[in-house]
Amino acid sequence: MTDARTLSQADVLAAAARIAGHAQVTPVLRSHSLDALAGAELHFKCENFQRVGAFKFRGACNAVWSLSDDEAARGVVTHSSGNHGAALALAAHTRGIAAHVVVPAGAVRSKVAAIRTFGATVHECAPTQAARDAMAADIGQRTGARLVHPFTDPAVIAGQGTAALELIREVGALDMIVTPVGGGGLVSGTALAVAGCGQSIRVIGAEPSGAADAYESLRRGSRVLDVVPDTICDGLRATIGPLNFELMRKHGVQVLLVDDAETMAAMRLVWERLKIMIEPSCATVLAAVLRHRDIFAGQRVGLVLSGGNVDLDEIRFSAIAAQ
């Protein structure tokens, strides 16, 4: 069984080789005006341009292509409110195998539609973690499909780390890399990627103050499981995973909190200045940089823009102040 001790940068490098040809090498964008606003040098790794519109494709793709032929033949199953579901559906499609995705009632419409587009079977369940787990387990038992957890799966974590690997390869030395924190797949994969790269890069997680379980867990030294998420960031409501938490502790990841209002203002800035679509969860990274200026001032900062799947019907910009 993989744990935080055995998982390393080698797993990220192996993932990069495995997903090459399936995943996009996404661009890195810069903005003079955002640099000026932050007082730092910002390098935006644009995973909104990744397939399915989110970094999640990296981890799902690595998990699917890590399976033996026998395992793959029985398909894969997961539970996901959105991006991971679409990512696993497409990853399964690239290998020509079946995918089952358990989706809670009320999930973002555009994301559920994407899952179906890629040929997966969607199973709707009650919007509780227990209901999701139970239905995914049941499907696994009935079909033999392999569970690919959205963020605690080691292959998923290693796959997510490939975004940071590309970022470092493209822009060279960085002082820090900021990623959003939900279940912790991206931030812990980033910590793995950075650990063996020969640079001293701090990895920082940006978490909504309305879903501050990772922040609280690090502060107390053990996973806090009773946070009831209250945030507009639909991709960051999950509770930090056990393996993810151990990796964050091992690699000294720090978590910074941001309010939803700061996140929405940051999202607007990215839309207006970089001319790209990012989803709210994704904007936490710029919100963190703008809120905690003392930490980032004068630094070369990589920001992983995690995804661009916005439900436009839900956006009311007239309510969000321009800066």
Added chain:
Amino acid sequence: MTDARTLSQADVLAAAARIAGHAQVTPVLRSHSLDALAGAELHFKCENFQRVGAFKFRGACNAVWSLSDDEAARGVVTHSSGNHGAALALAAHTRGIAAHVVVPAGAVRSKVAAIRTFGATVHECAPTQAARDAMAADIGQRTGARLVHPFTDPAVIAGQGTAALELIREVGALDMIVTPVGGGGLVSGTALAVAGCGQSIRVIGAEPSGAADAYESLRRGSRVLDVVPDTICDGLRATIGPLNFELMRKHGVQVLLVDDAETMAAMRLVWERLKIMIEPSCATVLAAVLRHRDIFAGQRVGLVLSGGNVDLDEIRFSAIAAQ
């Protein structure tokens, strides 16, 4: 005096050399799902990533750097509701000369702010063409500043053509290139760029049906000057210029009309599928391809996405149907 007979691809090539190092070489994006929707192969030239967020920087930059040192020392002046004003302001800044921009009362806020950011002097006038012309002429007389018209200036037209030049260089053979039509700077510059490239590429203009002066002018064989524009596309309300009209006729440019509702649906599609911000005027090109499927079916089509400066406060997506 330059006219439609003497202006040629050589002027576009000269413009490309002149603006290199100032203007961005913008990326070309593709989308499987938009190809499927259109039944054609679509190549999106992303001028929303151009400096000041619009292709207009190309023409303004070519005009500014075409001036002699003596002319340049007296500065430049223009009237523009937005993107051209910001473009000329930045172009003047790249040469270290003064810029005066006449802006009609009620112009898009974010665009006027951009003009000031680049150090130009903004002069507000009544929102009529006569008032704009008069104020720009007056400033020119008082200061000696050279008028750089948003679309009838030959150097501006040649500069706008450089976007198509880059597009052809990057993607190779195309059957047609579609651009928006307002005053006609981009579409006539594109026609010039294409004319000598050794390929048989049709140039097509997409025009709002609520500002169909170019369409009507081509149909009647002479410029129609009495159209009162009624369209959400704030960049396409100008009347087609004389030189632009002659170039369109000479090079056999066709104009297709689109309704604002089609344009807004197309804008939403680009935001959702390409994950990039484009402004309404810009979305006319995809709207035209989706409305006139018979013309584009099975073709390799270049679409010039002209700009990405959206006033987000004005956008209400809940009113625009998803596709």
